[in-house]
Amino acid sequence: MDRIIFHIDQNCYFASVEMISKPYLRDVPMAVTGDASKRHGIILAKNELAKKAGVKTAEAIWQAKQKCPDLVTVSSHYEDYAFYSGRLRQMYEEYSDKVEPFGMDECWVDMTDTIGDRDPREVADEIRQRVKDEFKLTCSVGVSFNKIFAKFGSDYKKPDATTVITEDDFKEMIWPQPVSELLFAGGATAKKLAEVNIKTIGDLACSDRGFITDYLGKPGDQLWLYANGLDDSPVRAADHERELKSVGNTMTTPADIINRTQAAGTFRTLSSSVAARLRRHGLLGSCVQITVRDRDLNIYEHQMMLFEPTSSEKVIFDSAMKLFDESYDWHAPLRGVGVRCTKLISEDSGVQISMFPEQEQTKAEDDKLARTVDDINRRFGDGTVRSCATLQGVTNPNYDPEFYDGGITAGKKSPFA
Numbered sequence: 493m494d495r496i497i498f499h500i501d502q503n504c505y506f507a508s509v510e511m512i513s514k515p516y517l518r519d520v521p522m523a524v525t526g527d528a529s530k531r532h533g534i535i536l537a538k539n540e541l542a543k544k545a546g547v548k549t550a551e552a553i554w555q556a557k558q559k560c561p562d563l564v565t566v567s568s569h570y571e572d573y574a575f576y577s578g579r580l581r582q583m584y585e586e587y588s589d590k591v592e593p594f595g596m597d598e599c600w601v602d603m604t605d606t607i608g609d610r611d612p613r614e615v616a617d618e619i620r621q622r623v624k625d626e627f628k629l630t631c632s633v634g635v636s637f638n639k640i641f642a643k644f645g646s647d648y649k650k651p652d653a654t655t656v657i658t659e660d661d662f663k664e665m666i667w668p669q670p671v672s673e674l675l676f677a678g679g680a681t682a683k684k685l686a687e688v689n690i691k692t693i694g695d696l697a698c699s700d701r702g703f704i705t706d707y708l709g710k711p712g713d714q715l716w717l718y719a720n721g722l723d724d725s726p727v728r729a730a731d732h733e734r735e736l737k738s739v740g741n742t743m744t745t746p747a748d749i750i751n752r753t754q755a756a757g758t759f760r761t762l763s764s765s766v767a768a769r770l771r772r773h774g775l776l777g778s779c780v781q782i783t784v785r786d787r788d789l790n791i792y793e794h795q796m797m798l799f800e801p802t803s804s805e806k807v808i809f810d811s812a813m814k815l816f817d818e819s820y821d822w823h824a825p826l827r828g829v830g831v832r833c834t835k836l837i838s839e840d841s842g843v844q845i846s847m848f849p850e851q852e853q854t855k856a857e858d859d860k861l862a863r864t865v866d867d868i869n870r871r872f873g874d875g876t877v878r879s880c881a882t883l884q885g886v887t888n889p890n891y892d893p894e895f896y897d898g899g900i901t902a903g904k905k906s907p908f909a
């Protein structure tokens with residue numbers, strides 16, 4: 493194979509992480525649920541036993557219990573999921589420096605330059621075994637010559653399996669499958685293709701490229717290339733995102749900031765402008781950093797990773813306040829603060845959709861509102877429309893420090909916290 497790409501997908505990830513600390517959950521049907529009191533009373537993940545009983549991700553807890561009265565539910569622990577996600581990635585990085593995460597529980601790893609003479613299947617099996625031994629988790633690994641087929645492979649057989657798809661056998665393995673199985677070919681696309689009698693990935697691959705491009709636009713051309721095994725997109729090295737520039741703002745205040753309300757008002761203003769700039773450039777930030785300068789000009793920096801990349805003022809602001817509240821002890825008034833988003837990715841780089849449909853809805857509404865405000869401000873001047881909180885310096889009443897995952901990066905914790 494020209495390139496050797498692994499796609500490693502953790503099986504039943506959230507549920508499996510819960511079972512690490514609570515092994516008795518392995519023997520009962522169990523599901524990880526959102527918090528019912530916060531209107532997230534839905535199934536986020538389930539173990540194999542619950543799956544066999546018909547429990548489905550994203551359905552309401554009561555629906556799941558109708559099908560499976562013995563279902564044991566546990567609430568989610570995002571910090572744990574993020575923790576293991578980082579540790580797993582570190583393990584993959586022992587094999588290659590090109591590791592690209594896709595959501596919390598999936599990664600592509602480009603092994604082309606590092607695998608040497610070893611047999612790819614043997615290395616994939618070794619990784620699976622290590623994931624079992626070192627983490628008590630299971631994963632499926634797809635091995636192929638491009639990212640799309642590697643991803644297909646990790647889905648092909650699971651849990652706990654390796655699937656190798658080569659240039660010689662991809663037609664046999666992939667082409668008979670429905671076109672909707674192809675990454676990025678959603679239900680709407682599959683439906684549209686069915687109208688012209690393209691039902692399998694093979695149908696798509698053998699169709700006329702020009703026709704598909706006319707019919708579906710540029711994404712259609714992309715899909716046609718995918719179906720033919722011609723995806724040449726690189727696995728982005730772990731460092732790649734860090735190389736992209738960040739979007740940030742700092743503010744030196746005319747007078748000292750002496751309390752949390754004033755600090756929050758300032759963070760709100762900065763978050764709002766950082767979010768607007770991200771949207772203007774079509775970017776999302778995966779990491780939020782704050783800078784705090786006290787009256788004696790000491791500077792403290794803190795950062796946290798987000799669950800998913802964002803250009804939302806609310807998410808950036810809430811994260812900034814969480815970092816601030818966790819780290820600053822008010823030993824002195826503040827002279828300035830800053831907010832910065834780093835690890836930027838493009839808006840259309842195929843971010844995995846959230847596992848929380850209810851949040852997805854709110855997020856889409858928030859995003860629409862923000863873009864409308866951007867539009868007005870672009871036409872009538874910055875600051876024409878802005879949130880009350882930036883004017884009055886009041887804190888956000890909905891600020892819930894528990895909600896966002898992450899925290900202060902180890903080693904960067906302020907000695908003054």
Ligand SMILES: [Mg+2]
Pocket residue numbers: 501502503504505597598
């Ligand atoms: Mg998974």
